[in-house]
Amino acid sequence: MTVLENYLKPHAAALQLRQQRMEVLASNIANAATPNYKARDIDFASEYSRALSGMGSLASTNKVHLTTVSGGPTEMLYRQPISPSPDGNTVELHVEQLQFAENGTRYEATLQFLGERIRGLRSALRGE
Amino acid sequence: MAELNIFQIAGRAMSAQQVRLNTVASNLANAGSISSTADTAYRAMRPVFETEYAAFNKNPGVATVSAVAIERSQAAPEKRYSPGHPLADDQGYIFATNVDTNEEMVEMMEAARQYQNNIEVLATAKSLMLKTLSVGK
Numbered sequence: 001m002t003v004l005e006n007y008l009k010p011h012a013a014a015l016q017l018r019q020q021r022m023e024v025l026a027s028n029i030a031n032a033a034t035p036n037y038k039a040r041d042i043d044f045a046s047e048y049s050r051a052l053s054g055m056g057s058l059a060s061t062n063k064v065h066l067t068t069v070s071g072g073p074t075e076m077l078y079r080q081p082i083s084p085s086p087d088g089n090t091v092e093l094h095v096e097q098l099q100f101a102e103n104g105t106r107y108e109a110t111l112q113f114l115g116e117r118i119r120g121l122r123s124a125l126r127g128e
Numbered sequence: 129m130a131e132l133n134i135f136q137i138a139g140r141a142m143s144a145q146q147v148r149l150n151t152v153a154s155n156l157a158n159a160g161s162i163s164s165t166a167d168t169a170y171r172a173m174r175p176v177f178e179t180e181y182a183a184f185n186k187n188p189g190v191a192t193v194s195a196v197a198i199e200r201s202q203a204a205p206e207k208r209y210s211p212g213h214p215l216a217d218d219q220g221y222i223f224a225t226n227v228d229t230n231e232e233m234v235e236m237m238e239a240a241r242q243y244q245n246n247i248e249v250l251a252t253a254k255s256l257m258l259k260t261l262s263v264g265k
Contacts, residue, residue: 015260023132023133023134026134026138026249027190029138029242029246029249030138030141030192030193031191031193032245033145033148033193033242034178034193037179037191040188040189041189074188076188076189097248100249104252108256111259115263118263119264122264
């Protein structure tokens, strides 16, 4: 089971993070006209490596230590606006649209990779 | 608020923009309204947008928007001397609305654009979800 899990995990974790980032970017786009709203984003690279390494959880060096939940909440960053608007809103629509489009495309790419892996597994199982 | 998925985020934002478009339509419809006192003159309406966050610990940074109130513009209505007007007061003055037509047009364009942006978000999310359903086939 773990072999299968390790085989699919890199793409599954990426897909999950992409989905989460898509929600954050959608929130930014939804709040494009809200005064004082600060645009948020996720640093995909660092969050991804954290998800894969299982970092963020505490090492248990003794049997009596309580087990910790791995991962923890995603670190949310604030976007630095190129030209801030006077109402305190830091959403710049073109930036958010660009990020959203990029994120969607990368989601699709990951989906493709994951599909290929599953197809590969299937054909290996069938022995065709 | 308990939970927000991407459809709720974009859907609520569209509702908020819809409220904004409605106020613009009301303002433009009343752009030529005349009144006999300053108090009863039509004043331009604007929605107040506020961020609505999802349950914080679960989905940090996920938020949508809602129009929490509609405020009236505080700008003074235009006082015009027109003694022949049927609505003119004792001194011959009428009071026109404080609606700025150019400002309303800009507001309308912006609301429509942002509505469209949210539709794009919905369309992208939907197509990606459908593709995810057929992964590995």
